[in-house]
Amino acid sequence: MSGASGESPLFPALPFEMKARAAAAGRDVRLQQFVKTATTRKDDGRREVFAAAFGDRYDEVRRLAGEIKQHTLDHLDAYLERFIERAEAAGTVVHFANDAAEANAICLRIAKENGCTRCVKSKSMVTEETHLLPALEGAGIETVETDLGEFILQLDGDAPSHIVTPMIHKDRSAVARAFVRELGAPYTEDPTELTMIAREHLRGVYRRADLGISGGNFLIADTGTLVVCTNEGNADFVMAGPRVHVAMVGIEKVVPTLDHLGVMLKLLARSATAQPLTVYTTMVTGPRQSGEHDGPEQVHVILLDNGRTKLLAGEARELLRCIRCGACLNACPVYRKVGGGHAYGAVYSGPIGAVLTPELKGLASYPDLAQASSLCGACFEACPVHIDIPAHLVRLRKEAVEARITGWWERAAMRAWARVMRSGWMYRMGLRAARVGTRIAAGEKERAWIGELPGPLSGWTETRDFPMPAARGFREWWRDEHERTGVDE
Amino acid sequence: MSGTDREAFLKRVRAALGRGAGTEHAPRLETDAKIEELVRVVRPGGDLVPMFAANVVSVGMRAHPCEIRTFGETLRAVLGGVGARSVTVGMEDAALREQVERAIGGAGIGVIDWKSRPGLEGQYEVGAGITDVVAGIAETGTLVVRSGEGVSRGGFLVPPVHVAVVRASQLVPDMLDVWSRVAEKGGGMPASVVMITGPSKTADIEGILVTGVHGPREVRVVLIGDG
Numbered sequence: 001m002s003g004a005s006g007e008s009p010l011f012p013a014l015p016f017e018m019k020a021r022a023a024a025a026g027r028d029v030r031l032q033q034f035v036k037t038a039t040t041r042k043d044d045g046r047r048e049v050f051a052a053a054f055g056d057r058y059d060e061v062r063r064l065a066g067e068i069k070q071h072t073l074d075h076l077d078a079y080l081e082r083f084i085e086r087a088e089a090a091g092t093v094v095h096f097a098n099d100a101a102e103a104n105a106i107c108l109r110i111a112k113e114n115g116c117t118r119c120v121k122s123k124s125m126v127t128e129e130t131h132l133l134p135a136l137e138g139a140g141i142e143t144v145e146t147d148l149g150e151f152i153l154q155l156d157g158d159a160p161s162h163i164v165t166p167m168i169h170k171d172r173s174a175v176a177r178a179f180v181r182e183l184g185a186p187y188t189e190d191p192t193e194l195t196m197i198a199r200e201h202l203r204g205v206y207r208r209a210d211l212g213i214s215g216g217n218f219l220i221a222d223t224g225t226l227v228v229c230t231n232e233g234n235a236d237f238v239m240a241g242p243r244v245h246v247a248m249v250g251i252e253k254v255v256p257t258l259d260h261l262g263v264m265l266k267l268l269a270r271s272a273t274a275q276p277l278t279v280y281t282t283m284v285t286g287p288r289q290s291g292e293h294d295g296p297e298q299v300h301v302i303l304l305d306n307g308r309t310k311l312l313a314g315e316a317r318e319l320l321r322c323i324r325c326g327a328c329l330n331a332c333p334v335y336r337k338v339g340g341g342h343a344y345g346a347v348y349s350g351p352i353g354a355v356l357t358p359e360l361k362g363l364a365s366y367p368d369l370a371q372a373s374s375l376c377g378a379c380f381e382a383c384p385v386h387i388d389i390p391a392h393l394v395r396l397r398k399e400a401v402e403a404r405i406t407g408w409w410e411r412a413a414m415r416a417w418a419r420v421m422r423s424g425w426m427y428r429m430g431l432r433a434a435r436v437g438t439r440i441a442a443g444e445k446e447r448a449w450i451g452e453l454p455g456p457l458s459g460w461t462e463t464r465d466f467p468m469p470a471a472r473g474f475r476e477w478w479r480d481e482h483e484r485t486g487v488d489e
Numbered sequence: 490m491s492g493t494d495r496e497a498f499l500k501r502v503r504a505a506l507g508r509g510a511g512t513e514h515a516p517r518l519e520t521d522a523k524i525e526e527l528v529r530v531v532r533p534g535g536d537l538v539p540m541f542a543a544n545v546v547s548v549g550m551r552a553h554p555c556e557i558r559t560f561g562e563t564l565r566a567v568l569g570g571v572g573a574r575s576v577t578v579g580m581e582d583a584a585l586r587e588q589v590e591r592a593i594g595g596a597g598i599g600v601i602d603w604k605s606r607p608g609l610e611g612q613y614e615v616g617a618g619i620t621d622v623v624a625g626i627a628e629t630g631t632l633v634v635r636s637g638e639g640v641s642r643g644g645f646l647v648p649p650v651h652v653a654v655v656r657a658s659q660l661v662p663d664m665l666d667v668w669s670r671v672a673e674k675g676g677g678m679p680a681s682v683v684m685i686t687g688p689s690k691t692a693d694i695e696g697i698l699v700t701g702v703h704g705p706r707e708v709r710v711v712l713i714g715d716g
Binding site for chain 1 (some may be wrong): 494495497498499501502503504505506507508514515516518520521523527528530544547578603604608609610613628629630631635636637638640641642643646650664665666668677678679680681682683684685686687688689690692694695696697699701702703704
């Protein structure tokens with residue numbers, strides 16, 4: 001799903017309705033298979049490594065991690081203050097951005113003040129949120145995404161479809177064509193050769209860069225440290241090479257101490273990609289020290305709000321525990337069916353995206369993300385910080401009804417349903433009508449299953465059969481069987 | 490530049506938490522016992538060398554056990570095995586660096602003076618980067634390096650092969666035990682600490698694993714058992 005039409009897949013016109021993209025994905029069997037393979041492998045792997053590491057304790061470990069994050073959020077003011085103090089003592093410059101525009105403006109100002117014109121960037125969800133890349137390029141700062149998946153997507157004018165493995169919707173021939181077109185490289189579909197082409201190109205870019213922009217997986221309050229986790233090592237080039245390093249980080253990423261970081265690190269990579277740790281876990285506390293040969297001359301951390309204080313103030317505070325591991329995406333059958341993240345029309349997709357996006361952007365802008373779930377709870381089971389995503393989905397559905405965002409027919413149908421369920425005789429009458437109606441729809445008398453229901457109900461029977469109701473309802477059977485013993489209905 | 494913005498920013502956070510301005514409080518989270526009980530994967534005690542070596546291998550690196558007396562020949566064999574004709578050497582431990590330079594001096598392997606070129610430039614055209622570590626974590630087969638005077642941030646990162654020299658006495662059982670090793674003499678954190686658990690890798694293209702995408706495609710760990 002390329003952004004060739006000019007509209008970025010993750011920033012569609014609002015209000016965004018998921019149905020059209022979901023339906024298209026439902027017909028794209030190849031996309032579904034791609035996404036299914038990628039996600040089930042990680043989901044199975046996640047379960048295995050956790051069983052090996054923690055055995056029966058896994059659930060308690062998740063609860064502990066959830067408690068640690070919740071405590072930090074409940075006292076975020078104090079922990080942010082501590083982080084700021086310790087970071088500044090180490091020589092880091094800390095900035096404060098209320099929203100996306102401010103965050104981007106701060107980045108541009110830092111670049112301008114230091115005469116930076118060539119930027120290398122590592123993967124960061126918040127910079128997607130703030131749409132930083134167009135802002136930098138608009139200001140004449142040539143910016144290259146260095147995460148391989150994001151590099152390829154940038155070359156191809158495309159957008160990520162998974163928060164951890166951004167390219168699960170794209171195959172090797174698409175990569176090959178992009179490299180031929182944009183890099184003048186020879187055509188090859190071999191993944192190793194393609195990767196080496198990217199490696200060589202990016203090395204040239206790294207060596208010329210004067211500004212490095214990263215995100216942050218965690219901020220440690222006690223030590224004023226920024227923690228960045230990657231498997232590729234691209235963030236290390238970004239943070240160690242250029243003379244200025246800027247990190248943009250959401251305020252919810254704070255953890256109190258190194259020990260608490262240890263808990264999070266033991267959960268993050270195992271949840272995301274079934275590894276004990278990401279290949280590179282890098283902890284930055286201030287710029288190059290005297291006597292050191294390399295490292296940035298300046299380190300900046302931009303603390304970003306962008307709607308997080310709104311979540312902090314309400315029932316959605318728990319959502320800020322999220323450590324962006326992607327385990328819920330990998331566990332979700334709906335995510336697989338709709339072919340990954342583009343169907344959600346937002347930066348954050350999958351189960352966490354379905355609750356976070358309406359909270360950050362407004363339910364009116366994303367009215368149906370919370371509907372796209374069977375509430376199976378796989379996301380809750382997968383979450384390393386124990387976020388009860390199904391409860392938030394239900395809450396958002398309730399809020400959508402109260403805000404009258406759902407269709408009038410749905411509200412009318414639910415009102416009718418509630419009326420019938422509250423009345424004994426209406427309920428019995430309804431059941432009888434349903435039994436008679438189904439038999440009429442079935443046509444013949446002797447079938448056990450109905451292959452096709454008529455009219456608007458036909459959607460249900462597209463891929464499954466509907467059972468024939470019994471000749472007698474349970475209540476009638478009970479009454480008939482127990483008439484003699486006088487048991488009341 | 491961030492003075493007044495800071496106050497307004499923190500005020501919004503406090504307001505979201507339902508706290509009035511200027512309410513000082515120092516929250517404490519008493520989780521040490523629980524963390525020990527639940528999250529610790531490897532308990533102290535026991536020989537860490539075999540566990541560390543096994544995990545080094547399981548994350549895609551190679552382990553080369555040796556002793557102090559066989560260190561030189563092991564190192565030369567590793568460099569020969571990866572075909573490295575030129576290397577950079579960056580080590581916290583000055584004595585160990587001298588041993589390394591002595592070991593490879595007569596073997597026709599060029600040692601590049603990375604300090605004579607700015608930033609990471611000196612690391613780009615060598616066959617291997619040789620570094621020591623500040624610690625190794627047995628739980629995960631992790632190498633821990635930190636920034637400092639005799640060390641480059643690029644030594645373990647830029648060359649296509651990273652050779653890490655680890656002494657058995659530097660091993661800790663679990664990640665929970667590593668922080669005390671990492672802290673500077675004054676007790677603070679170094680400017681940069683990197684925990685390395687495998688060669689640089691990606692599976693972005695159709696989920697197929699490729700190593701050496703930015704960082705090294707191979708990591709060799711020379712493990713001095715009696716060091």
